[in-house]
Amino acid sequence: MSPDFLNFIETFLNGLMAGVMYSLVALGFVLIFKASGIFNFAQGVMALFAALTLVGFQTGQVPFAHLIRAIFGVEILHWGAGMPTILALILTMGVMVALAFLIERLVLKHLVNQAPIILFMATIGLAWFLEGLGDLMWGADIKPMDVGLPSGGSFWWEDLTATWAAQGSDYYGMYIDTLDVSAAIIAVALVVALSLFSQYTATGRALRAVADDHQAALSVGISLRRIWVIVWSLAGFVALVAGILWGAKSGVQFSLSLIALKALPVLILGGFTSIPGAIVGGLIIGVGEKLAEAYIGPLVGGAIENWFAYMLALAFLLFRPQGLYGEKIIERI
Amino acid sequence: MLYREAGDFKTTYREDNQTFPIKSERILFWAAMAFAFLVVPFFIDSYWEKSVLVPLLVWALVALGLNILTGYCGQVSLGTGGFMAVGAFACYKLMTAFPDLNIFFVVLLSGCVTALVGMIFGLPSLRIKGFYLAVATLAAQFFLIWVFNKFAWFYNYSASGQITAPERAVFGIAVTGPNAAPWATYLFCLTILFIFAWFARNLTRGRVGRSWMAIRDMDIAAEIIGVEPLKTKLSAFAVSSFYIGVAGALFFSVYLGAAEVTEAFGIDKSFLALFMVIIGGLGSILGSFLGAAFLVLLPVLLKNLFVGSLGWPTDVAAHIQIMLIGGLIVFFLIVEPHGLAQLWRLAKEKLRLWPFPY
Numbered sequence: 001m002s003p004d005f006l007n008f009i010e011t012f013l014n015g016l017m018a019g020v021m022y023s024l025v026a027l028g029f030v031l032i033f034k035a036s037g038i039f040n041f042a043q044g045v046m047a048l049f050a051a052l053t054l055v056g057f058q059t060g061q062v063p064f065a066h067l068i069r070a071i072f073g074v075e076i077l078h079w080g081a082g083m084p085t086i087l088a089l090i091l092t093m094g095v096m097v098a099l100a101f102l103i104e105r106l107v108l109k110h111l112v113n114q115a116p117i118i119l120f121m122a123t124i125g126l127a128w129f130l131e132g133l134g135d136l137m138w139g140a141d142i143k144p145m146d147v148g149l150p151s152g153g154s155f156w157w158e159d160l161t162a163t164w165a166a167q168g169s170d171y172y173g174m175y176i177d178t179l180d181v182s183a184a185i186i187a188v189a190l191v192v193a194l195s196l197f198s199q200y201t202a203t204g205r206a207l208r209a210v211a212d213d214h215q216a217a218l219s220v221g222i223s224l225r226r227i228w229v230i231v232w233s234l235a236g237f238v239a240l241v242a243g244i245l246w247g248a249k250s251g252v253q254f255s256l257s258l259i260a261l262k263a264l265p266v267l268i269l270g271g272f273t274s275i276p277g278a279i280v281g282g283l284i285i286g287v288g289e290k291l292a293e294a295y296i297g298p299l300v301g302g303a304i305e306n307w308f309a310y311m312l313a314l315a316f317l318l319f320r321p322q323g324l325y326g327e328k329i330i331e332r333i
Numbered sequence: 334m335l336y337r338e339a340g341d342f343k344t345t346y347r348e349d350n351q352t353f354p355i356k357s358e359r360i361l362f363w364a365a366m367a368f369a370f371l372v373v374p375f376f377i378d379s380y381w382e383k384s385v386l387v388p389l390l391v392w393a394l395v396a397l398g399l400n401i402l403t404g405y406c407g408q409v410s411l412g413t414g415g416f417m418a419v420g421a422f423a424c425y426k427l428m429t430a431f432p433d434l435n436i437f438f439v440v441l442l443s444g445c446v447t448a449l450v451g452m453i454f455g456l457p458s459l460r461i462k463g464f465y466l467a468v469a470t471l472a473a474q475f476f477l478i479w480v481f482n483k484f485a486w487f488y489n490y491s492a493s494g495q496i497t498a499p500e501r502a503v504f505g506i507a508v509t510g511p512n513a514a515p516w517a518t519y520l521f522c523l524t525i526l527f528i529f530a531w532f533a534r535n536l537t538r539g540r541v542g543r544s545w546m547a548i549r550d551m552d553i554a555a556e557i558i559g560v561e562p563l564k565t566k567l568s569a570f571a572v573s574s575f576y577i578g579v580a581g582a583l584f585f586s587v588y589l590g591a592a593e594v595t596e597a598f599g600i601d602k603s604f605l606a607l608f609m610v611i612i613g614g615l616g617s618i619l620g621s622f623l624g625a626a627f628l629v630l631l632p633v634l635l636k637n638l639f640v641g642s643l644g645w646p647t648d649v650a651a652h653i654q655i656m657l658i659g660g661l662i663v664f665f666l667i668v669e670p671h672g673l674a675q676l677w678r679l680a681k682e683k684l685r686l687w688p689f690p691y
Binding site for chain 2: 130132268321
């Protein structure tokens with residue numbers, strides 16, 4: 001095989017890995033949109049908040065340390081000891097569930113039956129609130145995330161692929177980050193778990209019923225408010241996973257909340273209401289973006305990753321306005 | 334008491350259709366205008382100009398533009414920051430290419446350029462609706478910012494990638510550049526805003542505005558009764574982008590003086606503008622002003638409170654500020670989803686009947 005072709009494969013594979021990461025964020029959006037028709041812009045910030053909380057628990061930071069210092073002048077930044085990763089994970093999940101509960105109680109309950117744009121705006125307000133809260137609780141500095149996932153290039157894969165190239169060509173094998181691989185595996189496991197959950201448990205069935213038809217679900221005795229808490233907790237869980245994986249990749253910092261913006265083209269490509277859509281859309285966007293950066297980027301001066309995904313999704317939408325797997329849009333007078 | 338009016342005694346169409354049907358409201362409006370035009374310029378200082386009044390005027394213009402598109406025509410746009418950047422860069426290029434052209438016309442021409450760009454990015458709206466469109470307009474945002482970063486022609490090959498406004502004057506008085514007096518920049522923005530608000534008000538209650546609202550309320554039904562979606566949607570995009578472009582030009586040339594595109598016109602500006610429109614009131618001219626006032630004044634107020642009065646470190650204050658603004662936005666949406674303009678409307682109803690509610 002020629003090195004050019006192998007480079008193409010390498011770009012393609014890395015695109016797939018990046019796509020899985022995008023899907024992971026998009027998944028949280030889809031869960032909430034299906035169950036409540038809310039386009040939850042705060043998903044990215046939820047991932048940031050979850051990651052910050054996890055790292056905070058792990059390293060034993062004192063929450064609100066800077067605020068306490070500002071008000072009382074007391075200097076306590078650290079408890080002195082961290083906690084084991086498992087315990088920190090469980091506690092963080094607890095925080096996310098509490099957050100879901102509070103969001104339902106304080107925000108969603110009061111906004112039932114409002115126009116979608118109002119709900120969308122409310123989630124942006126929520127995003128700002130969480131962003132401020134996260135920074136206020138744990139400080140705004142960049143923190144490393146370490147939950148014991150492997151990272152760095154895979155030498156085995158590099159050596160293996162080096163032998164594929166034709167004899168005598170300068171090819172040193174493909175680079176694939178083991179972190180990306182484990183992220184992909186975790187994402188697949190998450191999707192399988194979510195589909196099993198929604199297919200075989202009573203709660204999962206209730207979730208699907210609500211997604212199908214709110215009124216009908218209400219009439220057979222499903223409590224919408226309970227479902228919303230569950231859905232937002234699930235989205236919090238997905239956000240936690242996304243936060244861990246993205247955090248392990250690039251450190252826990254403010255830019256983590258911007259991954260929501262990466263997930264949006266994935267969403268419109270795959271359709272707001274479809275879990276398979278989020279996965280396939282993510283893969284298409286990931287691969288498209290990496291290939292475009294490698295092959296179109298040099299022609300126009302590079303750094304096109306920021307907008308290429310949007311243009312791809314936009315071009316796609318012109319042919320299929322409801323996205324790849326979205327429900328067919330039927331309009332009536 | 335204040336709004337004295339008993340029954341509906343209008344005898345002409347003109348009377349029925351006026352912007353301020355109540356006399357006290359007309360007086361109030363002209364008094365406010367007289368205050369803004371004749372009194373404020375004598376007392377304005379650099380702090381009030383730079384951190385309160387000029388940003389307020391510019392953002393009110395942005396909100397007005399976005400309100401035409403989102404509030405009147407129902408097309409949600411998240412590309413406001415990108416369109417502001419188009420206005421700013423068009424202004425910069427025109428200012429440097431035609432040094433003798435009056436800044437007033439430069440600003441208007443930048444608006445026209447932005448209107449063209451807005452129409453191009455408005456084309457997908459014929460096919461895509463709702464949130465899909467909102468996300469699609471993000472394409473405009475990112476693409477435009479990238480273009481202005483990437484092609485050095487736009488910033489005249491300056492080493493820093495920044496654009497800096499040269500000094501330009503109206504009637505011999507500098508309104509841009511470092512030597513512009515606070516009252517001059519203030520009056521320049523205020524005049525433009527006044528003309529544009531006047532124009533918007535009359536546009537939205539005429540034929541064009543009604544066709545926008547028909548499309549907003551139900552596009553298929555509007556199409557059936559003969560409102561052309563192509564013309565209507567694109568005209569909304571054009572007019573809205575024109576306003577936003579003018580505002581972007583003012584934002585860069587009068588307010589900032591020097592701008593770096595990613596920082597000055599990022600995605601956060603798009604969200605900020607959308608917030609102003611929603612907090613102020615969708616489909617209301619007054620709402621655009623109230624929304625802009627709320628979101629421009631609140632951070633200044635909070636900063637003065639936390640850093641100035643309580644003496645907290647700026648980073649903690651900044652975090653609390655963003656948290657409070659987010660919280661307040663959610664609060665306002667819960668209390669009054671139709672915005673501040675609706676609160677004003679309700680207050681007026683109450684005031685009309687006030688001492689004898691029954």
